[in-house]
Amino acid sequence: MNETTNSVIRLYYQPQSFPCGPNSACCGPVGQSEEEVRGYVSALVNRFPGVQVELIDVSQKLRAGRDSPALKILNTFGTAACPVFTVNDEVISIGPPAMSELIPLLAEKLQVKA
Amino acid sequence: MNEKATNLTSLAAEDGVANAADAGATGVSTVRSWASSGTAAVETPAAAAAHAGFRPTRTMWLYLAAVVAMYASGVLYAWVNGLSLGSLFLFGLLQPPGLTGQEARLTEIETPLSWNIPQVLWFVYIKGAAVLVELFQYWVIGMLIAAALIVFVSWEKVKAKMGYGGFGSNLMAATAGAVIPICSCGIVPVLAGMVQAGIPLGPTMAFLIAAPMLNVPTVFMTAGILGWPMAIGRIVATFGIALTVGEVLARWQRKHRNPRRFLKIHIAPRLSPQLQQFAFRFGVLAAKHPDGVRPDALGPGSEAKLVMLEESGLAEQTPQGLWRLVDTADQSTSVKEVAGCMVLPTGQAVNLSLGQKFAEMFRMGLRLFIQLNGYLLLAVLIAGAIKVLLPTNLITQWVGGTALNSVLIASVVAVLAYVCTYVEVPTALALMSKGMGPGATLAYLLGGPGLSLPSIAMLSGVFRARVLALYVGVSFLGCVIAGTLYNWVMLVFK
Numbered sequence: 001m002n003e004t005t006n007s008v009i010r011l012y013y014q015p016q017s018f019p020c021g022p023n024s025a026c027c028g029p030v031g032q033s034e035e036e037v038r039g040y041v042s043a044l045v046n047r048f049p050g051v052q053v054e055l056i057d058v059s060q061k062l063r064a065g066r067d068s069p070a071l072k073i074l075n076t077f078g079t080a081a082c083p084v085f086t087v088n089d090e091v092i093s094i095g096p097p098a099m100s101e102l103i104p105l106l107a108e109k110l111q112v113k114a
Numbered sequence: 115m116n117e118k119a120t121n122l123t124s125l126a127a128e129d130g131v132a133n134a135a136d137a138g139a140t141g142v143s144t145v146r147s148w149a150s151s152g153t154a155a156v157e158t159p160a161a162a163a164a165h166a167g168f169r170p171t172r173t174m175w176l177y178l179a180a181v182v183a184m185y186a187s188g189v190l191y192a193w194v195n196g197l198s199l200g201s202l203f204l205f206g207l208l209q210p211p212g213l214t215g216q217e218a219r220l221t222e223i224e225t226p227l228s229w230n231i232p233q234v235l236w237f238v239y240i241k242g243a244a245v246l247v248e249l250f251q252y253w254v255i256g257m258l259i260a261a262a263l264i265v266f267v268s269w270e271k272v273k274a275k276m277g278y279g280g281f282g283s284n285l286m287a288a289t290a291g292a293v294i295p296i297c298s299c300g301i302v303p304v305l306a307g308m309v310q311a312g313i314p315l316g317p318t319m320a321f322l323i324a325a326p327m328l329n330v331p332t333v334f335m336t337a338g339i340l341g342w343p344m345a346i347g348r349i350v351a352t353f354g355i356a357l358t359v360g361e362v363l364a365r366w367q368r369k370h371r372n373p374r375r376f377l378k379i380h381i382a383p384r385l386s387p388q389l390q391q392f393a394f395r396f397g398v399l400a401a402k403h404p405d406g407v408r409p410d411a412l413g414p415g416s417e418a419k420l421v422m423l424e425e426s427g428l429a430e431q432t433p434q435g436l437w438r439l440v441d442t443a444d445q446s447t448s449v450k451e452v453a454g455c456m457v458l459p460t461g462q463a464v465n466l467s468l469g470q471k472f473a474e475m476f477r478m479g480l481r482l483f484i485q486l487n488g489y490l491l492l493a494v495l496i497a498g499a500i501k502v503l504l505p506t507n508l509i510t511q512w513v514g515g516t517a518l519n520s521v522l523i524a525s526v527v528a529v530l531a532y533v534c535t536y537v538e539v540p541t542a543l544a545l546m547s548k549g550m551g552p553g554a555t556l557a558y559l560l561g562g563p564g565l566s567l568p569s570i571a572m573l574s575g576v577f578r579a580r581v582l583a584l585y586v587g588v589s590f591l592g593c594v595i596a597g598t599l600y601n602w603v604m605l606v607f608k
Contacts, residue, residue: 073397076428076439081394091401094394 007110009044012056012070012084013037032083040083043099044106051110058082170484177487184494185250188243197223206248206339206543208241222547225502234502242498245540246490252338253490254483256331261479265471280316284360287317288353291324315376315581316364323356323589327564335539336559340546343604347556351596355560359588363581373427374440376581385426392419393428397439400429406436489536497540501547510549513558516605517551521597524554525590528561529570538562553601561593 014031037055044053056062058079062071069091070084077094085093085102087109093102170178192202198211209221225237313321328349337345367376385393392412399407409417420437423429430440466474513524541562542555550558565586574582 069401072439073401077393077397080390081397091398094397095390 007088008052008054009048009106009110010054010056010067010070010086011037011040011044012058012067012074012082012086013040014058014079014082030079037083040099043103047103048106048110048112174484174487177491178484180491181246181487184239184243184246184491188240188247191240191243202244202247203251204248206245207547208244222501227503237502238495238498240498241501242494242496245497245501245543246494249335249339249494249540249543252335253331254479256329256334257482257486258475258479259330259334261475261477261482265475265478280364281357281361283314283317284320284357284364285353287313287321287360288324288356291321291356292328292349292352293330294325314364315367315373316360316362319363319581319585320356320360323359323564323585324352326569327355327560328352332536332539332563339539339543340555340559344552344556344559344600347596347600347603348559351556351560351592351600352564354596355564355589355592358592359584362584362588371421371425372430372440373425376578377427378576378578389419389422392416393423396420396423396429396437400437400439404438406432406434406438408436486536493537493540496537497544500541500544504545504548509545513545513551513554514549515551516553516601518594518598520551520554521557521594521601524550524557524597525561525593528558528593529565529590530567536563551601552604553597553599555597556600557593557597560596561590565589565593 016029016031016033016036018029041053041055044051056067056070058070058074064071066089069089070086073081073084073091073094081094083093083096084091085097085106087106090109092105092109188202189199191197192199192208195208196211197208198213200211201207201209201213207221208223210223213221222241225234225241227234333345333349336348363376367373370376396407396412396416399411409420412420420429420431424431428440429437431437513520513527538559542550542559545558546555570582570586573585577585
């Protein structure tokens with residue numbers, strides 16, 4: 001496969017938490033579990049081996065320049081918008097994706113075959 | 115953790131996993147090592163389950179022990195000194211036996227003020243203990259009724275039926291607020307939780323006004339200690355204020371859909387799965403086209419959905435008829451998540467058998483009781499301090515009698531003083547025993563927990579000026595009107 005090596009896929013996620021206490025159901029859980037994030041990463045690394053994948057925890061301070069496109073989305077929709085996937089600063093997907101739909105979109109942006 | 119943005123392929127090499135065929139496993143190990151670095155600890159469900167259930171903290175146990183000790187010392191003091199136990203249990207007064215009529219409601223042992231600080235503190239404590247002995251029974255009954263309402267009624271269903279404002283929804287919201295014990299101290303997270311749950315501002319405000327002003331334990335305490343007319347006056351006035359503010363806000367929101375016209379903070383709402391999917395699709399397009407997106411780019415029927423997003427404060431229409439993401443005007447690089455639990459019980463107990471429901475009710479009552487003992491202690495100590503430290507002539511001069519100015523002054527005092535919910539009844543009792551008039555007492559009971567400078571300051575960071583003015587103005591006027599009317603009614607019926 002002819003992979004684009006200079007591209008960066010950024011995955012903005014929120015670590016899973018239970019706002020109203022451990023295992024509470026009224027307001028949670030919110031965010032992505034470790035397994036979920038692991039699954040996304042695994043799928044991306046498998047499909048686009050030469051591409052850099054960055055994990056960004058949105059509960060921490062973000063970088064104004066690098067993260068601006070995702071920040072706009074996150075400040076509007078809140079962390080319910082996670083995970084957000086961007087390719088080279090362009091927002092590709094908001095919310096939990098169907099990987100079968102996300103991969104072709106990413107491939108198109110990365111200019112590789114789906 | 116974002117600073118640790120991870121290049122998986124390079125980390126794979128560091129981990130000694132260089133084979134591209136192991137890329138999947140590489141991803142797994144990378145995430146694990148990064149998570150275990152301590153900067154992004156994610157609690158696993160198993161670990162979370164281990165922490166589930168209510169366990170009183172050490173402070174809660176300390177407060178409980180203090181309440182028991184204070185109650186016992188009040189009874190013991192009266193018994194040892196040959197004071198009337200009947201007056202102690204009925205009126206919270208330490209007085210010699212044999213007094214009847216009006217005298218029995220006013221007379222108390224002398225507590226002279228002096229520079230003997232330990233002696234003054236002792237009197238504050240023991241008079242507070244006397245108040246505790248009287249109100250404890252109402253406190254317990256109130257907790258049990260509050261627990262019954264939590265266990266037997268599904269408040270999630272009540273919440274779902276509130277709809278888009280209007281009198282019925284405001285009434286339902288005010289009733290929910292009036293029966294659920296929520297302290298005024300936690301008003302902002304509750305507000306955030308309600309807006310996030312999609313409840314319009316009218317019912318939200320009706321709930322927020324009623325919740326600290328009125329709840330079951332305090333109604334029982336008011337009725338038991340200050341009499342049923344005062345409790346009824348309190349209920350009627352609270353509903354009057356809550357419904358007025360709720361109705362005005364509901365009308366405003368019907369005119370201006372975007373909640374950002376009323377709220378300073380942005381609270382991302384919880385949308386239905388279908389609408390959320392649409393919102394995210396719109397978000398991706400809008401991120402690419404900051405000037406706006408045509409509705410037809412989102413498929414048929416999207417105009418109505420965009421209006422719903424506008425009502426939720428997520429989208430706005432440009433003068434050119436395009437739709438864009440609302441400008442959060444937020445230059446911060448932190449994602450602000452202003453949210454909180456609405457604290458409405460989920461109604462899970464509705465499916466239990468009757469016996470299980472009663473068992474749950476007692477468990478819940480005990481839990482409420484243990485959690486709230488700190489407030490009880492604070493309340494009776496303040497009441498004791500008022501009884502000992504505040505000169506009677508000052509109270510009678512300023513807020514005694516039935517004149518309008520007494521109600522007005524009581525309302526101002528109530529707003530300036532931060533009287534947390536549960537504290538207002540014992541302190542009102544102390545002020546009444548010093549000569550505070552009935553109307554002024556009602557104004558104090560409403561304004562003390564409902565409106566205070568700290569809560570106004572907190573809400574000024576949430577509401578825009580005119581909403582805050584409506585909230586403060588109607589609440590304050592409501593206290594004055596209710597107090598004045600109460601004075602008038604009491605005069606007529608006496």
